[in-house]
Amino acid sequence: MNPITHGLLGWTVAQAGDLSRRERAMVTLAAVAPDLDGMGILLDFAAGRHPSVGAYGAYHHVIAHNLAAGCVLALLAFALARRRWVCAGLTFLSFHLHLLGDLVGSAGPGGSLWSLTYLYPFSPHRFVWEGQWELNALPNVLVTVVLLAVCIAIAVRRGRTPLEMLSPRADAAVVSALRARLP
Ligand SMILES: [Zn+2]
Secondary structure, three states, X not given: OOHHHHHHHHHHHOOOOOOXXXXXXXXXXXXXXXXXXXXXXXXXXXXXXXXXXXXXXXHOOOOOOOHHXXXXXHHHHHHHOXXXXXXXXXXXXXXXXXXHHHHHHOEOOOOOOOOEOOOOOOOOXXXXXXXXXXXXXXXXXXXXXXXXXXXXXXXXXXXXXXHHHOOHHHHXXXXXXXXXXXX
């Protein structure tokens, strides 16, 4: 799935439990953090390599898409949060929903299936779901639309949007605009 869908899902998970703004940000970031392993593409460009044979091809969807990375993020959340257990648990869940989203809906054009090296670096075993749909397929669009609707409902009822992670002022402006237009 694309990073926006992952982020919206993480934001929705972050509403469970009575978390602070900073803790909600940790849970939300855990939902997009796995795709940071695609940053190797910058090294490939710097080195003049084609990404498919460089760091991007070797590590994207591998080094941060596994159980060990999820544990590291949960431990970080545990160390930094006020509500340690709740925040670490939701961070772990948010991270795994990213993996699940990729596993069910990240097939490439032409139907090439994406595989999950969940036990990396301890095992190279690749988990694949044969029913996987393509990245731009209808189920991914529907999931994104539903999550957007959920985020709007959260904005109206709880008075916050994902913008609170960047700018509380912009967040408040969006919330008041939505509340003025929606029941
Ligand atoms: Zn991913």
